[in-house]
Amino acid sequence: MIAGLGHMAIIIRKAGKGDAKGVARLWDDGFERGYFGYTGTNRRRTVKDIRRFEEVYAKNKRNEFVFIAIDSVNGKVVGSCTFFAKKEGRTRHRGEMGWAIHLDYSRQGIATRLVKRTLEEAKRRGFKKAEAEAAVKNIGSVRLAKKCGFKIEGRKKRGLLLDSGRYADTYVFGKVL
Numbered sequence: 001m002i003a004g005l006g007h008m009a010i011i012i013r014k015a016g017k018g019d020a021k022g023v024a025r026l027w028d029d030g031f032e033r034g035y036f037g038y039t040g041t042n043r044r045r046t047v048k049d050i051r052r053f054e055e056v057y058a059k060n061k062r063n064e065f066v067f068i069a070i071d072s073v074n075g076k077v078v079g080s081c082t083f084f085a086k087k088e089g090r091t092r093h094r095g096e097m098g099w100a101i102h103l104d105y106s107r108q109g110i111a112t113r114l115v116k117r118t119l120e121e122a123k124r125r126g127f128k129k130a131e132a133e134a135a136v137k138n139i140g141s142v143r144l145a146k147k148c149g150f151k152i153e154g155r156k157k158r159g160l161l162l163d164s165g166r167y168a169d170t171y172v173f174g175k176v177l
């Protein structure tokens with residue numbers, strides 16, 4: 001938490017090649033602190049993951065991009081929002097989004113800024129729809145999606161397998177761009 005500086009200290013920008021390690025650190029910290037229990041992945045980032053991130057950030061493909069939030073005071077990556085769409089086929093107009101914020105920076109409106117910026121970019125690139133999936137119990141994520149204009153399009157039974165071995169239902173969100 002960066003008291004007193006608020007939003008001004010947080011920069012939102014597209015991820016570039018040098019950001020992969022920072023994003024991996026964000027993920028690892030979230031897992032260590034038990035904060036990312038409703039994300040689609042449940043393991044620490046590996047060297048291979050970092051290489052994959054680097055490749056995505058460097059290639060700058062139209063259909064796959066990532067926006068990140070940076071604390072300008074210490075240079076830390078404190079949030080990430082991904083967009084991925086198929087390159088061809090009948091679903092090429094829509095992309096799937098995923099988001100995460102560092103626990104120390106949560107509830108400050110950073111995800112809202114990050115998701116809105118990513119949605120703008122998807123629209124600018126010609127995509128017609130954004131989609132996301134979140135556990136029904138992931139209150140923060142559900143609120144965030146609604147706040148950013150996503151609508152619930154359905155509910156999946158057992159959409160997520162939790163670390164406890166239990167299943168959680170998920171909402172499927174959609175937003176027409």
Ligand SMILES: CC(C)(COP(=O)(O)OP(=O)(O)OC[C@H]1O[C@@H](n2cnc3c(N)ncnc32)[C@H](O)[C@@H]1OP(=O)(O)O)[C@@H](O)C(=O)NCCC(=O)NCCS
Pocket residue numbers: 035036037038039040099100101102105106107108109110111112113133134135138139140141143144147
């Ligand atoms: C979900 C997440 C990205 C929200 O990030 P954030 O920066 O805290 O979100 P914001 O501050 O922009 O808040 C967005 C809205 O959600 C609400 N919110 C956020 N976290 C909340 C929580 N834990 N409980 C209740 N409401 C919450 C905020 O109050 C705000 O709504 P409001 O403006 O109506 O009050 C963040 O909590 C996170 O990274 N969680 C762990 C990873 C995860 O679950 N990712 C998503 C997988 S689908």
